[in-house]
Amino acid sequence: MLIGVPKEIKNHEYRVGLTPSGVKELVKQGHTVMIQKYAGDEIGFSAHQYIGAGAQIVESAEEIFARADMIVKVKEPQASEIAMLRAGQILFTYLHLAPDPEQTQGLINSDCIAIAYETVTDGRGGLPLLAPMSEVAGRMSIQAGAHCLEKAQGGAGILLSGVPGVAPANVVVLGGGVVGINAARMAMGLGAKVAIFDVSLNRLKEIDTQFGPQLTTLYSTTDAIEVALASADLVIGAVLIPGAAAPKLVSKQMLKLMKPGSVLVDVAIDQGGCFETSHPTTHESPTYVVDNIIHYCVANMPGGVARTATLALTNATLPFVLAIANKGWKHALNDDIHLRNGLNICHGKVTYAAVARDLELDYTPAELLL
Numbered sequence: 001m002l003i004g005v006p007k008e009i010k011n012h013e014y015r016v017g018l019t020p021s022g023v024k025e026l027v028k029q030g031h032t033v034m035i036q037k038y039a040g041d042e043i044g045f046s047a048h049q050y051i052g053a054g055a056q057i058v059e060s061a062e063e064i065f066a067r068a069d070m071i072v073k074v075k076e077p078q079a080s081e082i083a084m085l086r087a088g089q090i091l092f093t094y095l096h097l098a099p100d101p102e103q104t105q106g107l108i109n110s111d112c113i114a115i116a117y118e119t120v121t122d123g124r125g126g127l128p129l130l131a132p133m134s135e136v137a138g139r140m141s142i143q144a145g146a147h148c149l150e151k152a153q154g155g156a157g158i159l160l161s162g163v164p165g166v167a168p169a170n171v172v173v174l175g176g177g178v179v180g181i182n183a184a185r186m187a188m189g190l191g192a193k194v195a196i197f198d199v200s201l202n203r204l205k206e207i208d209t210q211f212g213p214q215l216t217t218l219y220s221t222t223d224a225i226e227v228a229l230a231s232a233d234l235v236i237g238a239v240l241i242p243g244a245a246a247p248k249l250v251s252k253q254m255l256k257l258m259k260p261g262s263v264l265v266d267v268a269i270d271q272g273g274c275f276e277t278s279h280p281t282t283h284e285s286p287t288y289v290v291d292n293i294i295h296y297c298v299a300n301m302p303g304g305v306a307r308t309a310t311l312a313l314t315n316a317t318l319p320f321v322l323a324i325a326n327k328g329w330k331h332a333l334n335d336d337i338h339l340r341n342g343l344n345i346c347h348g349k350v351t352y353a354a355v356a357r358d359l360e361l362d363y364t365p366a367e368l369l370l
């Protein structure tokens, strides 16, 4: 198969879809890989390394999209990339379609086969291609939040850990999945007082067993969240209903319960965000203020630590890239229900139920198209 990796074009996005090691595995198995010039330069993957691994270096994204059978990316295709997609071309990347009707329509019109990293599943109920970036973003959310709490950033002027004689800050984590656990771990490591909310009692039991009394687990209801907001210094939004638009857990009205200068970090922003007042921001301009509350809503947080994130992401994606390349998309998806769960758009049809429901589009089960 001819595989193409364009340079990412989102704001401050330096991740890349394949590392030189990944290229080497694909080439060893008989495939041809095109990497756009400079795609990995910013994170220490040079053209020299890619060529050494057997890749062809290609000047432009246009050439990659015009020639490749499969495009392997990181972030959802931007408008200029959607315009270059071809009928029958495989697109393997993050998509986050439920809150994004424009992208969804663009992919439908392109007639491509769009497989989303974030809805590929595993046998243990997890999301193996979302998890590595959720680990990264969960850990980053605390350092981002700590920075926002500084006075010069508009925050209340609070140090998460406190110091001897001064109490630590209160951190509230909404959602006890991969992002939530990683955020909680970092916040506890800094010495903050942490509470984590979930609607899954099983999840809360697991967390309680894993972390013990140092971490407070709370069942997620509006009442309980309202009580926690009143004393929170930093709130992390980390909920997910796979593939669907994020539930709004904190309304604009509820911000009034919070102390001025407190911080919300909405990691769930890529699925539309779990605070009513969230809208996506960029690494260049990550925050804004609503009713005296600092909002950090960067939709591609791991792009900020792009070398770590690329290594973590491609460790997880490479086996699936290899399966699609070796078998072709139809066979690969037929053989593996977990990869099939990644199919979101196929030849103009929406094949992921939650996306179809949230965007009021017709749903076609993937099985009917294989």
Ligand SMILES: NC(=O)C1=CN([C@@H]2O[C@H](COP(=O)(O)OP(=O)(O)OC[C@H]3O[C@@H](n4cnc5c(N)ncnc54)[C@H](O)[C@@H]3O)[C@@H](O)[C@H]2O)C=CC1
Residues within 6 Å of the ligand: 118, 127, 130, 131, 133, 134, 135, 137, 174, 175, 176, 177, 178, 179, 180, 197, 198, 199, 200, 203, 220, 238, 239, 240, 241, 246, 247, 249, 266, 267, 268, 269, 270, 271, 298, 299, 300, 301, 302
């Ligand atoms: N902004 C960014 O750069 C990044 C964003 N993300 C996003 O972070 C979000 C969370 O991802 P993961 O932790 O991997 O998901 P996950 O599936 O591991 O965890 C989500 C948790 O939310 C819980 N939940 C669902 N509804 C809830 C409610 N009403 N109240 C409390 N908890 C609720 C679920 O029970 C689950 O435990 C996703 O939207 C993901 O796409 C992930 C990586 C990077």
Ligand SMILES: CC(=O)C(=O)O
Residues within 6 Å of the ligand: 075, 094, 130, 133, 134, 270, 299, 300, 301, 302, 303
């Ligand atoms: C998951 C996601 O959206 C990201 O890593 O950017």
Ligand SMILES: [Mg+2]
Residues within 6 Å of the ligand: 076, 096, 100
């Ligand atoms: Mg988007």
